Amino acid sequence: MRMKCLNLLALSLCLSVIAKAQDTLRISLRDAIEIALSENPTIKIAGQEIELKKTANRESQYGLLPEVSFAGTYSRVIEKQSFAINGQVMRVGMPNSTSGGLNVSLPVFAPTLWRSINLTKKDVELAVEKSRESRLDMINQVTRAYYNLILSQDSYDVLQRGYKQSIDNYNVIAAKFDQGSVSEYDKISAEVQMRSYKPNVVAAENAVSLAVLQLKVLMGMDGDTPIKIDDNLKNYEHAVFVNEARDASNDLSNSTSLRQLALSHTMLEETIKMKKSSFMPTLAASFQYMYTNMSEDLRIFHYKWIPSSTAGLTLSIPLFKGSNFTQLKQAKIQLKELEQTQLNTKRQLNMQAQSYRNNMQSSTEQVLSNKENVNQAVKGRDIASKRYEVGRGTILELNNSEVSLTQAELTYVQSVYDYLVAKADLDKVLGVEGDYLVK
Numbered sequence: 047m048r049m050k051c052l053n054l055l056a057l058s059l060c061l062s063v064i065a066k067a068q069d070t071l072r073i074s075l076r077d078a079i080e081i082a083l084s085e086n087p088t089i090k091i092a093g094q095e096i097e098l099k100k101t102a103n104r105e106s107q108y109g110l111l112p113e114v115s116f117a118g119t120y121s122r123v124i125e126k127q128s129f130a131i132n133g134q135v136m137r138v139g140m141p142n143s144t145s146g147g148l149n150v151s152l153p154v155f156a157p158t159l160w161r162s163i164n165l166t167k168k169d170v171e172l173a174v175e176k177s178r179e180s181r182l183d184m185i186n187q188v189t190r191a192y193y194n195l196i197l198s199q200d201s202y203d204v205l206q207r208g209y210k211q212s213i214d215n216y217n218v219i220a221a222k223f224d225q226g227s228v229s230e231y232d233k234i235s236a237e238v239q240m241r242s243y244k245p246n247v248v249a250a251e252n253a254v255s256l257a258v259l260q261l262k263v264l265m266g267m268d269g270d271t272p273i274k275i276d277d278n279l280k281n282y283e284h285a286v287f288v289n290e291a292r293d294a295s296n297d298l299s300n301s302t303s304l305r306q307l308a309l310s311h312t313m314l315e316e317t318i319k320m321k322k323s324s325f326m327p328t329l330a331a332s333f334q335y336m337y338t339n340m341s342e343d344l345r346i347f348h349y350k351w352i353p354s355s356t357a358g359l360t361l362s363i364p365l366f367k368g369s370n371f372t373q374l375k376q377a378k379i380q381l382k383e384l385e386q387t388q389l390n391t392k393r394q395l396n397m398q399a400q401s402y403r404n405n406m407q408s409s410t411e412q413v414l415s416n417k418e419n420v421n422q423a424v425k426g427r428d429i430a431s432k433r434y435e436v437g438r439g440t441i442l443e444l445n446n447s448e449v450s451l452t453q454a455e456l457t458y459v460q461s462v463y464d465y466l467v468a469k470a471d472l473d474k475v476l477g478v479e480g481d482y483l484v485k
Contacts, residue, residue: 070272075192078265082188085266089184092177099173103166109159111152117336118146140340147336154359155329161320165313172309179302186474188264193466195257196277200459202250203278208452209243215444216240232441239445279462283417286410286465296399300477303395307388314381321374327363332356395475402472409465416458423447423454 073081083089121143153159216236222228262269298304337351364370430447433439473479 070274072274072276074275074277075189078192078261079185079188081265081267082184083181086184086264087266088180089177092180096170096173096177099166099170103163103170106159106163106166109153109156109162113151115149116146117149118144120144140342142342143338143340145336145338147334150333152331153328154331155327157323157326158320158328161316161323165316165320168309168313168316172306172313175302175305175309179306182302182474182477182479184264185479186470188261189470190467191257191261191264192275193279193463193470195254195261195275196279197459197463198250198254198257199275200278200280201456202247202254204452204455204459205243205247205250208448209240209247211448212236212240212243215448219441228441235441235445239448279459279466282462282466283413286413286462296396296403297476298392298395298399301395301475302477303391304388305477307384307391311381311384311388314377314384318374318377318381321370321377324367324370325364327361329362330360332358332360399472399475402468402475405468406465406472409461409468412461413458413465416454416461420451420454420458423451427451 123141123143126141216233216239219228219232219236223230223233258273259269262271262273267273333356335353335355337353339351427447427450430439430443434441434444
């Protein structure tokens with residue numbers, strides 16, 4: 047019985063370990079972006095804003111429909127009307143008057159209402175474009191966070207390899223020192239080299255943890271959800287050269303900033319038309335069907351209700367309203383300001399796009415140079431190691447070769463990262479979502 051319980055306990059522990067391993071979410075850049083676009087609260091709020099604008103548009107359209115209402119009135123005569131005939135005063139009317147029925151009104155000619163409907167349609171389009179801006183911004187943030195995470199992982203791997211190599215060097219030199227084949231200075235130098243790596247490795251490990259947490263926040267995930275990224279910056283090296291061969295024109299036709307300004311420009315034009323339509327007459331149709339009763343008492347259920355109905359048209363011609371003129375002038379001034387803003391924004395976006403392209407070109411050249419630098423540093427480290435083994439080199443040469451190799455590898459991954467981040471920022475400025483994977 048005891049053995050059976052132990053077997054069950056061991057089985058449950060195994061299942062727990064397997065479940066934890068299965069809970070680890072392995073994600074790619076595409077996965078990270080898709081999760082963020084579906085789970086991040088910012089994107090959800092943008093979607094709700096679109097629904098809010100659509101509801102406002104439907105509300106303005108309902109203004110074209112007839113309005114139906116029930117109206118009921120009751121009045122009590124305190125002093126009856128009187129008039130004199132042949133010297134006699136006559137009083138007329140009933141003390142109680144009650145009426146109730148339906149009122150129907152329908153706009154026949156309402157230019158301001160029509161312009162308002164067009165304005166709310168453009169407002170919906172603007173909300174959709176703002177949602178697209180939130181989407182592009184989220185893609186940019188997640189892409190940068192993803193690249194920052196793999197940069198942190200690659201930097202940690204480089205420092206970890208350097209730290210491991212320094213430990214191996216120290217163990218070899220310490221053994222030689224015990225045999226009396228190397229000096230104490232070599233042993234001390236190797237130990238200093240080994241210990242100098244440790245703080246950088248710890249800092250790099252903390253950077254990885256922080257980068258993971260930042261990516262989780264953007265993805266709308268809980269901090270305790272384990273994720274793993276099997277990726278490195280070397281996988282993107284050839285994308286640097288593939289993208290450099292593409293069209294280098296700064297096409298701003300998809301720029302969300304310019305699109306929003308263009309929609310705002312159209313909305314201001316519609317606003318001006320709406321302000322002008324306030325000078326035009328309006329025509330409304332109405333229909334009324336009422337039941338009326340006048341009596342001496344308040345016995346409602348014994349009333350004799352008399353039906354009546356009326357139909358008519360109401361024409362309203364505005365003659366003067368001072369605020370219409372000032373509001374129209376304000377809208378025209380705002381339109382001129384917006385035109386200047388559009389021109390200035392386009393210039394700034396062109397400058398930003400060109401700046402990102404320059405950064406990409408510079409990073410491309412650096413990737414080529416740094417890759418060759420890594421190859422040379424590897425050769426230098428191997429030569430220094432062989433020279434030291436045969437007694438032709440010094441510990442200083444060996445330490446310097448290790449440091450040079452570590453720095454060369456860190457500089458290489460940094461140059462690839464700089465290119466990818468510049469490309470992500472360029473995609474945001476140009477208003478393109480990119481391919482998620484530039485590999």
